[in-house]
Amino acid sequence: NPNYEFAGERYTLKDLKEVPREHLRLLRALGQGAFGEVYEGLYKMRPGDAVEMPVAVKTLPELSTLQAENDFMLEALIMGKFSHPNIVHLIGVCFDKHPRYIVLELLSGGDLKTFLRESRPRNDRPSPLNMKDLLMCCVDVAKGCKYLEENRFIHRDIAARNCLLTAKTPGRIVKIADFGMAREVYMSDYYRKGGKAMLPIKWMPPEAFLDGIFTTKTDVWSYGVLLWEVMSLGYMPYTGCANRNVMSLVVSGGRLEPPPNCPPMVYAIMTSCWHPEPHKRPDFATILDKLSACLQDPDTLATPLKPMTGLSESA
Numbered sequence: 108n109p110n111y112e113f114a115g116e117r118y119t120l121k122d123l124k125e126v127p128r129e130h131l132r133l134l135r136a137l138g139q140g141a142f143g144e145v146y147e148g149l150y151k152m153r154p155g156d157a158v159e160m161p162v163a164v165k166t167l168p169e170l171s172t173l174q175a176e177n178d179f180m181l182e183a184l185i186m187g188k189f190s191h192p193n194i195v196h197l198i199g200v201c202f203d204k205h206p207r208y209i210v211l212e213l214l215s216g217g218d219l220k221t222f223l224r225e226s227r228p229r230n231d232r233p234s235p236l237n238m239k240d241l242l243m244c245c246v247d248v249a250k251g252c253k254y255l256e257e258n259r260f261i262h263r264d265i266a267a268r269n270c271l272l273t274a275k276t277p278g279r280i281v282k283i284a285d286f287g288m289a290r291e292v293y294m295s296d297y298y299r300k301g302g303k304a305m306l307p308i309k310w311m312p313p314e315a316f317l318d319g320i321f322t323t324k325t326d327v328w329s330y331g332v333l334l335w336e337v338m339s340l341g342y343m344p345y346t347g348c349a350n351r352n353v354m355s356l357v358v359s360g361g362r363l364e365p366p367p368n369c370p371p372m373v374y375a376i377m378t379s380c381w382h383p384e385p386h387k388r389p390d391f392a393t394i395l396d397k398l399s400a401c402l403q404d405p406d407t408l409a410t411p412l413k414p415m416t417g418l419s420e421s422a
């Protein structure tokens with residue numbers, strides 16, 4: 108079984124909390140994970156307990172390749188080492204036999220991209236969100252990213268599709284909830300480069316898709332694209348542009364345009380994340396400072412939300 112290096116320490120499977128399968132009840136499917144289903148379930152913390160804790164259960168189908176088994180285990184090991192309010196919490200695993208389960212904190216609001224798209228103003232009702240709501244979502248993700256940066260963990264796939272909400276209602280908290288596993292849902296966001304791994308080109312900086320160089324500054328670039336996703340209320344970046352055209356556009360200095368009504372202070376953060384030279388991109392502490400300046404700027408807060416018109420876009 109794989110062992111895993113995190114924050115300078117080595118971990119193996121024995122570091123994971125085994126949850127007794129008989130204390131778990133799977134209720135309903137929540138969606139498709141990269142391997143198998145993700146279910147909502149109930150977990151009886153202590154056998155005698157009357158109350159059961161709502162959880163999310165990721166399953167690995169019995170007919171999985173060894174690689175899939177390892178990836179599944181690795182995801183559990185990765186999640187098990189994080190402890191932060193903006194990163195989905197690992198409760199435990201059922202790895203004693205098939206089907207294998209990863210038991211995680213339940214986030215009932217669904218993924219951030221879907222939430223943004225559902226929240227667009229419609230002719231029958233204005234958006235339920237305001238600029239402050241959007242900025243608070245961005246702050247949550249930046250806090251999670253800052254924690255990963257402090258622990259020298261490179262996520263490689265920061266995007267709205269990989270973030271989940273505790274709820275859709277005010278008081279919602281956004282958490283980074285995917286460590287390479289939720290790919291299945293938005294396959295169109297990934298590009299098969301050279302027939303190998305599926306790469307989220309539209310969220311990657313030039314040094315990553317050209318030279319395979321991944322650093323914490325890779326996540327900063329992706330975070331800038333997530334900011335754009337939030338401000339556009341869930342649009343596909345570079346709408347209608349094929350991945351290989353995005354690569355040449357970005358390499359020649361092209362960047363995403365500001366979404367309609369995007370406050371200049373927020374767009375300035377995005378463009379700083381997209382500096383061609385990685386070391387000139389801000390760190391997440393700086394990004395958080397800039398976001399709190401936005402949250403204290405009356406003109407920024409007063410900006411109304413307006414959907415992008417014109418170009419329709421794929422899911």
Ligand SMILES: CN1CCN(c2ccc(C(=O)Nc3n[nH]c4c3C=[N+](C(=O)[C@H](O)c3ccccc3)C4)cc2)CC1
Pocket residue numbers: 137138139140141145163165195211212213214215216217218268269270271284285288289
């Ligand atoms: C009307 N709406 C319909 C949709 N609905 C949902 C839709 C999906 C979910 C959901 O998947 N919640 C999750 N909680 N914890 C984890 C989850 C997924 N996890 C994973 O690890 C998944 O792999 C993952 C990770 C990141 C993003 C998506 C999926 C861990 C909750 C509510 C709310 C009400």
